[in-house]
Amino acid sequence: MTRWILMLVVWASLPACHRPPTSPPTVDLTATPAATTPTSALTVFDSMDTRVAVPLLPMMANHQKQNMRDHLAAVQEIVLGVGNKDFDSIASAAGRIGYSEQMGLMCNHMGIGAPGFTEQALRFHHTADKISAAAGAHDMSGVLSALGETLATCTGCHSVFKQRVVDERTWASLTNQAPPHHP
Numbered sequence: 001m002t003r004w005i006l007m008l009v010v011w012a013s014l015p016a017c018h019r020p021p022t023s024p025p026t027v028d029l030t031a032t033p034a035a036t037t038p039t040s041a042l043t044v045f046d047s048m049d050t051r052v053a054v055p056l057l058p059m060m061a062n063h064q065k066q067n068m069r070d071h072l073a074a075v076q077e078i079v080l081g082v083g084n085k086d087f088d089s090i091a092s093a094a095g096r097i098g099y100s101e102q103m104g105l106m107c108n109h110m111g112i113g114a115p116g117f118t119e120q121a122l123r124f125h126h127t128a129d130k131i132s133a134a135a136g137a138h139d140m141s142g143v144l145s146a147l148g149e150t151l152a153t154c155t156g157c158h159s160v161f162k163q164r165v166v167d168e169r170t171w172a173s174l175t176n177q178a179p180p181h182h183p
């Protein structure tokens with residue numbers, strides 16, 4: 001008898017499965033396609049780019065990209081300086097990408113969540129110092145070979161590392177550090 005009642009209950013509930021839903025019950029109607037699509041596109045993009053991720057807070061990532069664009073502008077000035085045989089402008093442009101204590105601290109901060117990044121960054125700045133030294137000695141072929149060596153440290157780093165922009169909580173857990181503005 002109980003079995004019959006049970007079967008009846010099951011049967012009575014069946015048509016509900018076939019009723020066409022008036023609206024999909026699990027879809028969050030507040031999430032517009034515009035809000036969801038870029039996220040999944042970024043996930044796909046990120047999975048295609050298999051380089052090692054350097055975790056960075058948005059402000060750090062933006063700062064790093066600004067620096068990078070200036071690195072390229074410095075290279076541009078160096079090349080123009082070579083064309084004009086202008087050792088002073090070569091030296092001043094190379095000085096922008098050369099090593100300084102402040103630069104060292106920044107590289108250390110940027111690379112804290114990605115082993116090897118800081119070392120690669122420091123190698124780059126020290127190599128760029130050779131451009132300034134050669135410019136100081138008015139040695140044009142020395143400038144060019146130091147520039148070539150420096151560009152190899154740029155491309156070497158780019159082939160290994162990519163940015164990963166993360167929130168404060170993720171950054172703190174990946175780096176074992178308090179977020180920068182919470183000392």
Ligand code: HEC
Pocket residue numbers: 054065066068069071072075097117118120121122124150151153154155157158161162163164
């Ligand atoms: C220690 C590592 C490292 C070195 C050295 C380095 N870069 Fe980068 N660079 C990066 C990373 C990481 C990115 C972000 C790449 C990404 O996420 O796709 C980047 C991005 C860039 C970008 C893109 C900026 C933007 O606005 O998107 C330029 C241009 C660039 N680098 C130029 C240079 C030049 C020129 C040099 C050398 C003179 C150089 N970089 C040296 C790590 C480095």
